[in-house]
Structure formats: C-alpha cells, structure tokens
Amino acid sequence: MYSLINIIGLAIGIAGFILITIFIKTELAFxxxxxxxxxxxxxxxxxxxxxxxxxxxxxxxxxxxxxxxxxxxxxxxxxxxxxxxxxxxxxxxxxxxxxxxxxxxxxxxxxxxxxxxxxxxxxxxxxxxxxxxxxxxxxxxxxxxxxxxxxxxxxxxxxxxxxxxxxxxxxxxxxxxxxxxxxxxxxxxxxxxxxxxxxxxxxxxxxxxxxxxxxxxxxxxxxxxxxxxxxxxxxxxxxxxxxxxxxxxxxHLFSDHIRFQTYNNNQGSIDYIYIFAAIALFILLIACINFMNLSTARSVKRAREVGIRKVMGSQRKELIAQFLGESIIISFIALILAVGLAQTAIPFVNEVSGRDLVLGEQNYAFLIPVLIGVAILTGIFAGIYPAFFLSAFRPIETLKAQFNIGPKGRSAQMRKLLVVTQFTIAIALIICTGIVINQMDYIRNKNLGFNREQLMYLPIRGEEESNSIEQLKSTLAENPQIISAAASSGQTGVSGNQSTRTVAGTNGEVSLMMRISYVDFDLINTMEMELVDGRNFSREFATDTSQAVIINETAVRELGWENPIGMQFEREDAQPMTVIGVVKDFQYNKMTRKIEPLFMNIDPERYNYLMIRVRPENITQTLDFIEQTWTNLLPGHPYEYGFMDEYFERMYRAEQNMGRLFGGFSTLAILVACLGLVGLVTFTAEQRTKEIGIRKILGATVPNVIWLLSKEFLLLVTIALAVSAPIAGWLMRRWLENFVEHAGLNGWIFLLAGVIALAIALLSVSFQAIRTALANPVKTLRYE
Structure with a gap:
C-alpha cells in the first residue's frame, strides 16, 4: 500500500510538472x-x-x-x-x-x-x-x-x-x-x-x-x-x-505594458510563466514530501534489516546508495505512469489555457532528457533524507528495538514539518484560486457605467453597410421587442483611437490626449449611460452634427473645469467644438486600464458598429428578425453579431484561464497532499493498534478513537492555514494591483480555503481512523 501511495503521489506530481513544462516551452517558443x-x-x-x-x-x-x-x-x-x-x-x-x-x-x-x-x-x-x-x-x-x-x-x-x-x-x-x-x-x-x-x-x-x-x-x-x-x-x-x-x-510574453499592438496573437505574460513554473515545482515538492514522510515513518520495518547488514559489514555509503537506488527506481515507475496521466489531461489544459499543447514527437527531443533528469533528481531529492536517516541507525539499538521513531522522535518532528509545508502550498493555491474567481465575479457584476445586458452589436464594414445604418435602425424600430439602436465607432461605444485636442484650459491653451468616440444621436440612450451635466445630442440642434461634443468626467477633472458646458475644443481641422454635455465615466476597456479623457462627437463616416438593445422576452424571434432585416437590406453581406456581456467575458479570458489553471493545479496539490495523509494515518494506526485496543477496553468510544488519530493531523493543517494565508494574501494583493478596481482580499475566501482544507484532510484520515476505531480490541491484544 505504501509503495502504491508513493508511486501514485509521485506520478501525479510529475504529470503536473510535465503539463506545466510543455505549457511554458510553448509560450517561450513564440x-x-x-x-x-x-x-x-x-x-x-x-x-x-x-x-x-x-x-x-x-x-x-x-x-x-x-x-x-x-x-x-x-x-x-x-x-x-x-x-x-x-x-x-x-x-x-x-x-x-x-x-x-x-x-x-x-x-x-x-x-x-x-x-x-x-x-x-x-x-x-x-x-x-x-x-x-x-x-x-x-x-x-x-x-x-x-x-x-x-x-x-x-x-x-x-x-x-x-x-x-x-x-x-x-x-x-x-x-x-x-x-x-x-x-x-x-x-x-x-x-x-x-x-x-x-x-x-x-x-x-x-x-x-x-x-x-x-x-x-x-x-x-x-x-x-x-x-x-x-x-x-x-x-x-x-x-x-x-x-x-x-x-x-x-x-509574446513581455508586452503587458504595451498598448495599441497591431498584432499580438494569444498574448501571454511572463508573470504567468513564473507563477506556473513555481506551481510545477511546488506540486513536485509535495509529492517528494509524501515519499520522505512515508519512508521515514516506515523505517521501523527496515530498521532490523539495516542493523543486520551493518553487523555483516555493510558500509553506510552502501546503504545510502541502496536506498537512493530504490527511490530512483520508484521515481521512474512513477514517470511512466505520469506520462500517461499527462497525455490524458492535455485536452483539459488546452481547453482552459487556450493553447494547443501536444505531448508528441515535436516535444520528445526536449522532454525525454528533461523527464529522465526530473525522475533522477526527484528520486534523489525524495530519497536522500530517508536514506541518510535509515543508514544512521546503530546496529545494537536496531536489533534491540531501542531506537525512537515515535510521535516525539526527531523523525516524527520532521514529518510534521513536511506535512505543514505540503498543506501550506496546497492551501495557498486554494486561496489564490478563490481570489481570482472572486475578482472575475466582481468584474462580471460591476456597474460599468452603462447597461451591458441585452445589448447587441453588429459590425458595420464598408461603404454599403455604412450607408444602410439609418435604414437598418428605422426597420428595427418597427419591432416592439427592440428598444433602441445606435451607431458608434467602437464596440463598447468607444473606438481605439487617441488624438490630441487643443482646449482653452485654466492655464491658457493646452493640449490633452483624449480617447475619441464617434457616435450618433441615440448611442447614450441605447447604452443607458448617465449624463451628469448638460444635455445629450439632439436632432433639434443643427450644429450638433458638426460642432457639439460630449466629454466624460475624467476629461473635466484633467482640465480643471468647474463649469464645462460651453467650453470649446479645437478639432484636427481647426473646427471649433463646443461642450454640450458631460457623461458619467464608463468602463470601455479592461479594468487593468484607467479610464481616459473621452471626446464624443457625431460623424456618420466613422461608424463601425450598430448597437441594439433588445428585450429579454422572445429573444430567439428577435434575433431572427434582426438577421432577416439585415439580409433583406444587405443581400450577400455576411451577418455577424455579438452580445456585450459576452464581449466583456472574452476580454478577461486570460485571467479566467489563469483561475481555471490555478483551480486544476490546486486540486492536484491537495490530492497529492491527502494521499500522504492517508499513508501517514494508516501507519500511525498500525503503530498504535495495541494502545487503541487498551483504550477501548478501558471505555474509549469510537468517536474518542477517531479524534485521537485525527487531531494531530488537523492541527498540522490548521498551522498550514495560518502560514499560507499571509503568503497568499501578499502575492494576490500584488496581482490585484493590476486592476484599477478590484474586489480586494475578502476574509471569507481565506476562511473558506481553511474549511475546504480541513474538510478534505478530515475525509482523508477518517476512513482509516474509523476502520481502526471499529476493530475488535480482543484481536489486537490476543498475542500480548
């Protein structure tokens, strides 16, 4: 059983290492x-x-x-x-x-x-x-x-x-x-x-x-x-x-800080490479700790073997070589199993990472020497402490059974430290996963300054489609399921263009870099934005089509204007533009970017999207009507559409993928750690079988025995929670700083991570604890 736990634990650890290594290699090869x-x-x-x-x-x-x-x-x-x-x-x-x-x-x-x-x-x-x-x-x-x-x-x-x-x-x-x-x-x-x-x-x-x-x-x-x-x-x-x-x-990896990239397909981040490289090593470390713990815990089974071999003349270095050799052999057996596990898990990793990872011939030349090296190093690392520990036994003590590997021995203290280390890593990963998921949920439900629900967008491309916008809007307005429609230069009401606008500021003429948005009369109402000052564009004012501008609150703050209505800008062609309104700041980009000064004006030649707000009822029929309207007006033009809430979901795909990968590898880490717990509690139960038998004869109940076997491990997991919480909190605080707005470090996430870890640990030890508690004490004490 113990060898099986060692092999499975190492196999899972090495499989996680293989998957992350392939992911990192793919990213670095761009x-x-x-x-x-x-x-x-x-x-x-x-x-x-x-x-x-x-x-x-x-x-x-x-x-x-x-x-x-x-x-x-x-x-x-x-x-x-x-x-x-x-x-x-x-x-x-x-x-x-x-x-x-x-x-x-x-x-x-x-x-x-x-x-x-x-x-x-x-x-x-x-x-x-x-x-x-x-x-x-x-x-x-x-x-x-x-x-x-x-x-x-x-x-x-x-x-x-x-x-x-x-x-x-x-x-x-x-x-x-x-x-x-x-x-x-x-x-x-x-x-x-x-x-x-x-x-x-x-x-x-x-x-x-x-x-x-x-x-x-x-x-x-x-x-x-x-x-x-x-x-x-x-x-x-x-x-x-x-x-x-x-x-x-x-x-590919070093462009997080670079904006307006013409191309950056599947952009990655070197930060994520560092994070997942650390996770790969942590999972492997947890698996190695399992091996160390179970090997030292079971040292009593081999103590007499060591004593006899030393009496027969074996040198300590020969014993160390033997134990390390056994460890490396187990590591290679685990490696073979790990390759199969990794191959099975690759589709899941591809789905959540958005990459096309393969464990195929193109990676063999790289992976084979790496994995052989990993197997050898893992075997040495996992086996070196048990090898030195076992080879240090004195022959006389081992043959007389006078050595100490009990709960207060030095090896037992080391095992406790290693268990705490395992669960510190596993719980930290659970906390990180929870914070990523919470931040994504915060973004998903955050008020962006406009209503993204039931808001469609249709790409407008080319002169023929652009010239059909008003007719499209007019026909769509006939359907009571369509609330309104409007045209814009950008998918979120704002295009990616920036330009300088010369303004009459508080300190004389100044130039201000602004995000430019070309909109029609109905965009602000269609997107349900809020005007905080002035008025909206109106067809009742002929000059609105060429001389009116609406700016956002950020622009007002940058310019230091107390009364912005009536102030003037100068366009690139020196055309004066008068501020008629101020729109409440709205989020048109990722929350990793600050909201910039915004300049909105009407320009029918710059429209790239038609925004349509629909009612939630009968959505299928409404979509069919919109498609038919498009096909009738623009035969031969492909019809495409999207929903704004889904667009914002895709905007944070990299962060969502990171959260899923965190979750997957957190599960691996906690699984490997719990395998070790199962092995240790089984060993502890074996060591204390007669003690438990005596306690039961003296009146101990089944719950008493379960608590006796479980309390030490639950205490170790609690200590691990106390250690991991500040570490994970510090790391994730730095990650959250990438967002202009974030959910913060909510205490319930740390509490939930602790509850999950304790519950999983309790489940891991309970089966063997219950089995031992239910054993007949007469049988355990028969030969005493």
Whole structure:
C-alpha cells in the first residue's frame, strides 16, 4: 500500500510538472521559428501626452520605417504591418469577412519566415493590388485549384478594388504573435492617403527592423533621441517622445505594458510563466514530501534489516546508495505512469489555457532528457533524507528495538514539518484560486457605467453597410421587442483611437490626449449611460452634427473645469467644438486600464458598429428578425453579431484561464497532499493498534478513537492555514494591483480555503481512523 501511495503521489506530481513544462516551452517558443528571430526588433514608442499616463505603444508612424533604414546603416531591412481589420472578400456569389487581414511591404518576407505553396515571395506583393492568401482562405474561394492570377473583390476600410492573387502560403503557425489569413500591399494607401502615410503625428501601424549581424540594439537606441529630434515637428504632440527596440522573441510574453499592438496573437505574460513554473515545482515538492514522510515513518520495518547488514559489514555509503537506488527506481515507475496521466489531461489544459499543447514527437527531443533528469533528481531529492536517516541507525539499538521513531522522535518532528509545508502550498493555491474567481465575479457584476445586458452589436464594414445604418435602425424600430439602436465607432461605444485636442484650459491653451468616440444621436440612450451635466445630442440642434461634443468626467477633472458646458475644443481641422454635455465615466476597456479623457462627437463616416438593445422576452424571434432585416437590406453581406456581456467575458479570458489553471493545479496539490495523509494515518494506526485496543477496553468510544488519530493531523493543517494565508494574501494583493478596481482580499475566501482544507484532510484520515476505531480490541491484544 505504501509503495502504491508513493508511486501514485509521485506520478501525479510529475504529470503536473510535465503539463506545466510543455505549457511554458510553448509560450517561450513564440516567434522563435524565424531564421533571423534574434536580429528582429519592433520599435516601441514611449509617449508622454497630457491626459493619460505615460504609455508604451507599438503603433508607429508610417514614415518611420524608411527613415530608420536611411539613417542607420546598422539596419539591414525594415517592414511595416498594418492590421486591416475585417475585410469583405467576394468572389461571385460567395462572400465572407476575413478578420486576420494585414497590409505590409514586399520586404516582409525578408524578415519573417513564410512558406509559399504557390507564388514567388520576391514578386508576390510588387503590385499595389496584389494579394496573398493563406491555405485556408484559398481553399474556401478556390477549392482544389491553383488560384494564382485569379481575382477577388476586397473591401478594406480605405476602399474597394479588384485584387489579383499572387501567392498562397501555409496557414501561419499559432506560436507567432503575427497571425494573418490575407496579405495586401501597403503601398496602395499612398494614392488616397498620402498625408497619413507621410505624417509623423499619425500612429497606426507596426514597424519591424532586421539588424545587421554584430549590431546590438542598445547601441542603436543611443542614437534614437537625435534621430527623433531630426524628424519630429516641434509643434507635434509627440514632443518628448522616446523610442526603444523590443526583441521579436519577447513580444509574446513581455508586452503587458504595451498598448495599441497591431498584432499580438494569444498574448501571454511572463508573470504567468513564473507563477506556473513555481506551481510545477511546488506540486513536485509535495509529492517528494509524501515519499520522505512515508519512508521515514516506515523505517521501523527496515530498521532490523539495516542493523543486520551493518553487523555483516555493510558500509553506510552502501546503504545510502541502496536506498537512493530504490527511490530512483520508484521515481521512474512513477514517470511512466505520469506520462500517461499527462497525455490524458492535455485536452483539459488546452481547453482552459487556450493553447494547443501536444505531448508528441515535436516535444520528445526536449522532454525525454528533461523527464529522465526530473525522475533522477526527484528520486534523489525524495530519497536522500530517508536514506541518510535509515543508514544512521546503530546496529545494537536496531536489533534491540531501542531506537525512537515515535510521535516525539526527531523523525516524527520532521514529518510534521513536511506535512505543514505540503498543506501550506496546497492551501495557498486554494486561496489564490478563490481570489481570482472572486475578482472575475466582481468584474462580471460591476456597474460599468452603462447597461451591458441585452445589448447587441453588429459590425458595420464598408461603404454599403455604412450607408444602410439609418435604414437598418428605422426597420428595427418597427419591432416592439427592440428598444433602441445606435451607431458608434467602437464596440463598447468607444473606438481605439487617441488624438490630441487643443482646449482653452485654466492655464491658457493646452493640449490633452483624449480617447475619441464617434457616435450618433441615440448611442447614450441605447447604452443607458448617465449624463451628469448638460444635455445629450439632439436632432433639434443643427450644429450638433458638426460642432457639439460630449466629454466624460475624467476629461473635466484633467482640465480643471468647474463649469464645462460651453467650453470649446479645437478639432484636427481647426473646427471649433463646443461642450454640450458631460457623461458619467464608463468602463470601455479592461479594468487593468484607467479610464481616459473621452471626446464624443457625431460623424456618420466613422461608424463601425450598430448597437441594439433588445428585450429579454422572445429573444430567439428577435434575433431572427434582426438577421432577416439585415439580409433583406444587405443581400450577400455576411451577418455577424455579438452580445456585450459576452464581449466583456472574452476580454478577461486570460485571467479566467489563469483561475481555471490555478483551480486544476490546486486540486492536484491537495490530492497529492491527502494521499500522504492517508499513508501517514494508516501507519500511525498500525503503530498504535495495541494502545487503541487498551483504550477501548478501558471505555474509549469510537468517536474518542477517531479524534485521537485525527487531531494531530488537523492541527498540522490548521498551522498550514495560518502560514499560507499571509503568503497568499501578499502575492494576490500584488496581482490585484493590476486592476484599477478590484474586489480586494475578502476574509471569507481565506476562511473558506481553511474549511475546504480541513474538510478534505478530515475525509482523508477518517476512513482509516474509523476502520481502526471499529476493530475488535480482543484481536489486537490476543498475542500480548
């Protein structure tokens, strides 16, 4: 039984270690498959505009790439990547929206590894209306054929044209921060958007540079201040701008602080890597502690063996080698079982982590030596204390049974310490899981400043859909199940755009960096926002369409205005804009971001979403009506929709995944710890069988005996709770600091974690305790 507990405990610990190791390896491998990955960097700007915190942004100006290449001979090649959002793709009667589309330079293929199925990377993007498709899109529009030379109608945000297919590439690997299905030439923007493409004040694309061999990024960064001084306009809002180079291989894990990333597929966090690496080691440690505890606890069974072997001439080092060898063999047996457990658990880990982890051939070369090393080290670590403990027995004492391994012996004290260590780790993980779940629940139920329930959004793409907004709203209004509809530039009523607005502030003219939102007359009412001052946009005022603006409370505070109504801003085109209202601050982004100054005005040419508030009754029929209305007005245009509450759920997917993984690995940790408890209480019951028999003859009841065997272990778990609570509290307080608003460290979570741990521990020891308490004392004392 004890060997089985040891093997199962070690197997679970090693399986957890395997799963986390594969997860970490996958995360660290992002973008490393490019041949020149170590020489590729992404320029990141440090902006210091008034109105928002100092921010690191990954979007740069279009002319930056060429300026870098011409000014710095250390740079071998540059390329730009502009995310194009959902592109409307049509071929005859077939039409789809493709989300992962991008515009880039022909030099893209000089930096990044792309596997061409058809076409030539040297010429694939030479024409302004050339397009490259990935395998999936090519199969969708041109099944079982070579599409080179075929045409597609593409409608980007900047216009609609016929494009010639000049290349087909393999689907881009998921372990890349860049993932796209369609690539077009960015030079096509030069014709109609030359001002934007040459503007050093307009940040909207990512730039990548390939450094020459032997060039160090730090040396180049030293020259950036002078470079920026040469190219930036003195009147630019970018005054004071700084810039540095972020290594390509760090983009996936080291970009938590970077905003406006054109691309960062499945963004990870190095903090989570550290956390899960620690969890992997902790689970393995708990399993090793089980082995130590059970081995030392059962030392009485082997004490006479040690004594006899020493009398026969065995040296202590020979005994140590034997016990360590046995430990390593058990570890390898556990390893074989662990691989099977890990393979079984991988689908669960993939589901909660959002990754595609595999325990397959691509990982064997890495895993086999690692796991062999882990098995050996685990065997040594788990067996070293028992080996030295057993080999230290004196032959005379062991043969006379005069050694002390009882409840007050030194080995017993060590076992207690190890049990406390086990449960300290397990309870800390339970507390962390509870705090993550509580924070997610807080976010889910937090008043965001608008009502996200029963609020739909429909993406609006292209000129034809944009021109149909008013007709869509008019038709939808005929259905009594639809409360209202409104158009907006952003999915949450606010777009991702930032811009500087010049205002008449309290200290003369100042510029304030503001989040820009283009809305229609009905958005504030549809989203059920609250106006705290002034009035809403109204069709009764003709100037509202071009000269009125509503700002949020944060903007008022930043500007120091006591009476904001009637104050004026100046738009980019010098058009004066008058403040007509102040909207209560509402959360349009993750709670890890502060609410920024907001500027809302009407501009029908900038609408990207139609927001629809529906009644909860007959929701299926209402959705069918909305879809039919869309299909009637926009035949051939794909219909897509989403709900705002689900959108905010997805926004916190990484944190939710972390909570689920915490929960899963907490369960593993507590399971392994409880396996150890079962073994220890079984051993204790064996050691005290005759004592318990005497107590029962003297009148002890079954509950008395159960308490006798359980109280020590419950005390150890209570001590572990006292130790783990401040540690977990300190760690999770730091995690909660990432959120502008959070639920705090609620005491009930710590209490609940303690109750769960004590209940599980009690269940673990109860079975054997009850079994021992019910044993017939006559049988146990028969031979005394």
């Amino acid at each position: 973008d490393t498959f490019h041949p020149n990955a170590e020489r590729i960097y992404r320029p990141v700007e440090i902006q210091k505009p008034r109105g928002v915190d100092i921010q690191h942004v990954a979007v740069t100006m279009a002319p930056l790439a060429e300026a870098l290449k011409s000014d710095f001979p250390e740079i071998e090649q540059v390329t730009r990547v502009m995310r194009s959002g959902n592109v409307f793709v049509r071929k005859g009667e077939m039409a789809f929206y493709e989300d992962n589309s991008a515009c880039t330079d022909p030099s893209f293929f000089d930096l990044f590894k792309v596997e061409f199925i058809h076409g030539n990377p040297e010429t694939a993007l030479n024409g302004p209306h050339d397009v490259i498709l990935n395998r999936e899109i090519a199969e969708k529009f041109f099944p079982n054929q070579n599409p080179l030379g075929e045409t597609l109608e593409l409608e980007f945000w900047f216009g609609k044209n016929e494009y010639k297919v000049t290349g087909v590439i393999e689907n881009y690997p998921e372990n890349s921060h860049l993932v796209f299905s369609l690539l077009a030439n960015i030079d096509q923007l030069d014709a109609e958007y030359s001002d934007m493409m040459n503007n050093w004040d307009s940040n909207f694309l990512a730039t990548y540079v390939l450094l020459k061999e032997g060039t160090y990024a730090a040396q180049l960064e030293e020259k950036f201040p002078a470079f920026l001084d040469r190219h930036l306009n003195e009147s630019s809002w970018n005054t004071g701008l700084e810039m540095y180079l972020q290594p390509l291989t760090e983009i």
